Amino acid sequence: MEELLALWADLLHRATLLAQIMLRPWVGYQLAIAAGLFLACHLAARVLSEPARSWMRNREGWPKWRLRLLLILHRRMRLILFTATVWPLIWIMRQTTWPSRSHILGIVGQLAFTWLAITLATRIIANSALRSLVRIGGWAWATLVILRLDDDAEALLRSFSFTLGQDTVLSAWTLLQAAVILTLLFTLARFLSHASAASIARSHDISPSMQVLTVKALQILLYGMAFFIGLKSVGVDLTGLAVLSGAIGVGLGFGLQKVVSNLVSGVIILLDKSVKPGDVISLGDTFGWIEALGARYVSVVTRDGREYLIPNEDLITGQVVNWSHSNDFVRLDIHFGTSYGDDPHRVRRLAIEAALGVDRVLKDRRPVCHITGFGDSSVDYILRFWITDPTGGLTNIRGNVFLALWDTFHANGVTIPFPQREVRMLADLPPARDNAAD
Structure with a gap:
């Protein structure tokens, strides 16, 4: 408590001396010069703002980092102009008059340059709240150092301390550091x-x-x-x-057993390379491609734009179909039937030609068509073909092949049968006997 009272008395003494200095005429002149220069830089920044912005719009071919730097400098144009003009003014006054007549301007110039440097340096901090906190803290500490009040501020912060355990003493100064x-x-x-x-x-x-x-x-x-x-x-x-x-x-x-299990499973997935970003997988009813591998989950994006966050443990313990694990080749099967009156050799040839006419079907891995059985009303076939872009969708390519089969069969007179039922009305049957009457 005594240290705080002594420090408070010292601060009052310094404040009194500072007030006496501020009342001197040459101090007022320097403050007026600094204020007038700041006003002039403010007006100049407003005048130059729109031409500078128009000039930056015409720099479309420049790299993004250079355009971002220009935008940062444009937003701080007023402080840049003030810093760039106050130091030549200080140099002129030191050459033409006594050094004490430019002492306050020198402090103002140091503050302007330091604040500008801290503002530009803190732009590398991505979080806006943290960036503002660091920037304000840097401005405050730089001001104390320039005004030679940093020792007093440090002593004040060290006076607020507490003991942690037996040997560790923490103070406000330590926490700030x-x-x-x-x-x-x-x-x-x-x-x-x-x-x-x-x-x-x-x-x-x-x-x-x-x-x-x-x-x-x-x-x-x-x-x-x-x-x-x-x-x-x-x-x-x-x-x-x-x-x-x-x-x-x-x-x-x-x-947190589940969380730890997911973390360990994520490491295992990355090590064994079972799935990787860009792979097309099926897990239960979810079909899509892997967007990102996280520490706790895998992001899977489906064709309808939904993003599923699947825990890593499910990919380790469950059965996962990776359509593009070792290569990108994917074979698809579609089933169809034709009437018994159509030549099956001709049907197989026409089906293969129809599949080859679809864009995404591979030509170097030719489709094949086989008879799978003789149904009630049709000869049943299976058509197999290959693609290399499962991310483009499976339902749409199957639909395109079916449509090609329809057009080809229709153009060549091949009939696709459908089940038919015949209902016969029997009106002359004798009435049924009533068992209860017997």
Whole structure:
């Protein structure tokens, strides 16, 4: 408590000295010059905003990162103009008058340049809320450093402390350091993981499933290193944290068995390469292609646009039909029948010709047609053909082949029979005897 009172008294003393300095005439002149320069830069930014935006619209062929950088600079045009003009003004005043007459302008110039640098640097943080928090924190701390109040602020934050366990003492200053360092390390880890993921995705020597596994392992490694390095750098004892994490791990192992099972199943799927992004699979009533492999589930997109999130454990324990596991060839069968009056040799030849006339049916793997039996009213056939694009749909290609069969049979006089029933009315039968009358 005594430290807080002493610190409060020191702050009041400094505030009194600052008020006395602010009342001097040359301080007011510098503040007026800074305000006038800021107003001029504000008006110039408004005038140049629309021409700059029109110029950027005409840069359609530029890379996206360059256009994104131009957009960021356009949004900060006022602060850029102010920073670019205040320093030449400071240099001129230092050359033409006493240094004390430009001292406040020098502080304003340092603040403008530092705020601009922090604003541009924090753009690499993807989360908008976290970016705003880091930016405001950076502005505040840079202002304290430039005004030489950082030691007092540090002492104030260190005065708010508490003891954790027997040896660990945590203060507001320590927590603030941990937050800043962890934020920087996590941002760096995220940047490295994204850059590595893009590099791995461009490698054709690594299978898609191994690419996903490598990226996930790299992300876990980078974020884990960032977390432990950040805590260690601010003096947090990791021994107790290891014991605590072990106890938490045992509890989570019992309570989250399904989650852990899905995580382990996901690793197994990535290692054995049984499914990979782009494969066409059937699982129960779900038929579609794999959009992404997650740590807990597999995203399967069907032909009607629905996205099913199937737990990894279901793909390990259930029967999965992978239409494109080892190759993309898929054979489809359709059944039809013709009347007994049609020559079966001619019907088989016409069916093969009809299938070959459909676009997606392979020509190098010729369709085949076989008789499967003699039905009640038709000779039954099976037509088998191959495709290499199951993602394009199976029902539509079957429908196209059926339509080709219909057109070909109709053009060549082949009849497709259908069941017929004959009803005969018998009106002259004697009435049935009544067994009850006997």
